[in-house]
Every structure is written in C-alpha cells, then in structure tokens.
Amino acid sequence: MISPKFVRLIFTLFLLGSLLIQPVPARAQDGPALDHTTGGEMHLIDVTLQADGAPSLGGTANLSVEVIPQIDAPDLTIQWIVPDEVTLLGSDIESFGSTASQQSVTSQRQIVFPAYGTYKIIAQGKYDLAGSSHVSAAGVLFFTISPTGSTVSDKDPNAVNSNHSRLMATKSTQALASTMSPDDKPCF
DSSP states (O other): OOOHHHHHHHHHHHHHHHHHSOOOOOOOOBOOEEEEEEETTTTOEEEEEEESOBOOTTOEEEEEEEEEESSOEEEEEEEEEOOTTSEEESOSEEEEEEEOTTOOEEEEEEEEOOSSEEEEEEEEEEEEOSTTOEEEEEEEEEEEEOTTOOEEESSOTTOOOGGGOOOOOOOOHHHHHHHSOTTSOOOO
16 A cells, blocks of 8 residues: 555655746747738739748748739839848849739748747739839738747738727717707718
8 A cells, every 4th residue: 555645745746847847849830821912903913922831030931922914014023021130032122024914923032030029021023004003912921930839821910800809988979969960961
C-alpha cells in the first residue's frame, strides 16, 4: 500500500515541475495565403497576390502576384508597397510594356520582417487608358510576425467588425425636433 505522504510528495513534485518548465513557443510557418481582386468599373484587371507562408522573425516570405488585363494594356506595371521597416528584395516597380488582353503577367519578390508586429503588404497592377484615366487593382496580405507562431491572411487581424459593435443609446430626439419644422421630411 502506498503511503499518503508519498502521494502528496509526488503530487507536489509534479506541480512544481509543471510551474518551472516553460512551454517552447511554436516556430512553425503558417500555410499559404491568397488574395484575389478585380479593378475598374467594368472589372478590367485581375490581380492575385499569393504568399507561401509567414516566416519567423528575420525569415523570408516568398510572394507572387499575377496580373491579367481584361483589355489590351498599353503599359502594364506592378508596384509593390511595403512598410518602411520591411525589406523588399527587388525593385518596388516593374513595367511589362504593352500587354494583350487576357495575357497573364507575374512578378515575384521576397520580403524580410525585422521585428514582431502586423504588416500590410500590397501588390498593385495598373495601366493607363486614353486620357488621364487608369485601371488598377491591388492584392493585400497581412503578415503577423509573432514569437509564438507567425501567420498570413487576406483579412486584417486588427479590423473591427462593425456588425458586432454596440451603438450608444442616446436621446437626441428633442434637439432634432427643435431644428425641424412640421413640414420637413424625416431623414432615415
């Protein structure tokens, strides 16, 4: 038979051991992410931005953007827009010249994140039309670099969902009523 003192000793050692041992943070890379968008009133350009995953701090993320003009584009360009603290390996603007309708153009870059945080990375495809108008669309990905595991998504992790927020209940009908005449139409 096991003595109660021995059981308490084992339990105390187990409890102390679990308090002293710190968990090792996960360093796994998050899986691929993709953002697809169209631009112009008549959807005259398609842009698909893709990342192979989110690296750990100081690591490299591989990005690829595919741009497809829906009409002949006189001078198709791709512009990479990254925060100042992020290192973009390669030029931030690339010109592809005249591009035929439905012709796919791709550009690849690598980025390095120097600090923990959330970063918005944009790849924009655009071309000029006759006159001063232009057509553009941008793919956007959000990288969250964290010591417990980095992630990448096409959704802003810091965005506020307005559908779940509460509106402050205030009584402003008296102030509104005093500025309106009986013949005014209500505004909804």
